[in-house]
Amino acid sequence: MKTYSVCTGNLRVGRRLLTWAVAMVVLLWSLGGCGLQEPEKITAENALKRLSERNRPRFNDDAGFASLRRSIASARAYLEKLDPDRQFTFGPDVYPASRLLATLDAFEAVLDANPTPEELNRQVSEKFLVYQSVGSDGDGGMLFTGYYEPLLEGTLEYDPEYRYPLYGLPEDLVCVNLGRFKEKFKGEQICGRLSGNSLVPYYTREEIDSKNMLEAEGLEIAWVKDPVDLFFLHVQGSGRIKDKYGHTYHVHYAGKNGQPYRSIGKLLIDEGVIEKEAMSMQALREYLENHPEDLERVFNHNPSYVFFDVVDEPAIGYAGQPLEGGRAAAVDHRIFPMGALAFVQTEQPAVEHGVLTRWEEMNRFVLTLDTGGAIRGAGRMDFFWGNGDYAEIAAGHMKQDGRLFFLVVKEGNDA
Template structure:
């Protein structure tokens, strides 16, 4: 990118302010605890791949291949994770994925091979699991009185800069902005875009939906499917974001007394908005974060630029669990009780792959990709629970 000197100076000053604010924030310490081989074996014996929709360990091969393709493009000696007591290279991640790939044919008969071949590194700060899914929304590629709410492509005037170049304390942080009258200003937030129509009639509309709440949840999930009037389906994939902080609508509504504190879910949020349409846009605007999309024939695609696998792919904070990493996890799955009421299911232990990220996925929070369909929607709408997670690394001979 090339800027006029005055614009670049303003950008540098703005970045410096951001750095000073970040320096004042204390990053929580995350501990990693290596487990003994016997404890690793105990975890391996508990793994139930049937709860992940798999019939054999061999069914994990395509998902593993996706992670292998991602980490194989990284320098083997490069650092994938360096935090607290743990340093992991991309080469070590790749070796672990290849080892797991080779072990798959033997694991149906003897899952304890995992304990003998892998080190299990536990995340000890009480990881919390939420879930996301691939939503389906009714939409059309042309506007009408029925399909009146636009889904936008990423605007050309949305700019970003990696702040690492200004100070190492800002490693991995990005500033999103636009230029207005020669000045660097934050990009439009949700109210600007949806209420004040700042992006309307600029040729950015890639589709139009029936329901603005559908678009909101599509943005929360990051990708989805458009169900067109003739029954055809079109994938919409994440293209970019406006850079504003994500604010949980469920938390806002709970704190305002609009939702039962014991029943905050995607379903309860949607139900309230449907019954109170006069409050809908004002409530949606409390989340200034906005996501832009692109049309595609395949999806969904994770942060590793590979297809996600239902109940295997996890969105993680790469500063805690590196992208492409092999994981084991234990978490209860939400279940439907009598008359469709939510109830917490029994915990199950599965194999996961860190294949995605998310604006709200920071620290010890993980997002479980539940897939597509009614059951996936139910799980994603109700999972919000503590769990356990272990990073799996190959044993050093």
């Protein structure tokens, strides 16, 4: 669920009709207490705390700087498209986009010197302010999960061998930025469709896949061979489709139906089908492939549905820029800044002959370039592993504890 190019906040209606009826429905809903939940207690203003020098972590990096520079380039491209005065919140402090760009410049200058681990730690500690996420427990505790870019067998033209469609964005999908109506809903949106003069929830996964509500709309952009692969593509948010002739196509997230995301992993844990300690994407896949009679029920437990585009580029994140495997991450964009330089302390898998053998310490600089429907709150980060066998294993098994920090270059009297 990760490569996003979400609605901009303008009311978007099929055939480009924009009616006062929709505006009034949304306004009444957002202002009139129609069941919307209050925002979480954690906000952008308290999700990060600035650390004193004695409380900062030791900064080191366990991956090559070349991939880090490519991810920095993606963050820079994102920030350069913004108004230089666009504000980003780092807990108690607010900085313009120009300060985030200056942070990337200063950090690349450190990398240019090809520093030793000791020198890297010293330079970062001296030149940057450090903020730590309060985490899910208020004490910095984070849960790190992973995602990747899967490869599916499929085709862009219908073929009886490839029966499961990917749908493009429906014209009747309406996405509304509620923050434009009331400040307390900043970062929140609802998606639905018009039924007469009413805005109603958009079709669920069950209505789309089991009841074929979109079948006659001509929205199919590709077809794939395996329904399990397709479901996991929805979870990952982007992927590649390889046809029988060896051609490969990139498919990216274009939007979603606005329905809540519900974990099928949690469903099977609650039902006692898979033990919590044994849960992974691989365990899920094994169960689903061995129980085809249960696919429809399990899949429909998650009403959220993703729509796709076929594009030329590899994985693109919420920030609209390429994601570098091992150097990009998804966070809750409502409370953490996009395009920011971050530092993570967690664990990564060691894999031998295609088998996860152990977990090893991971200390790494990453850039926040993506978000996701299940990535909510100050205690979550989803780490993008790229594509390939290792990426699939890492993404499927990763559910590690850790710590998350953000860096901002010092200026003037900053201490």
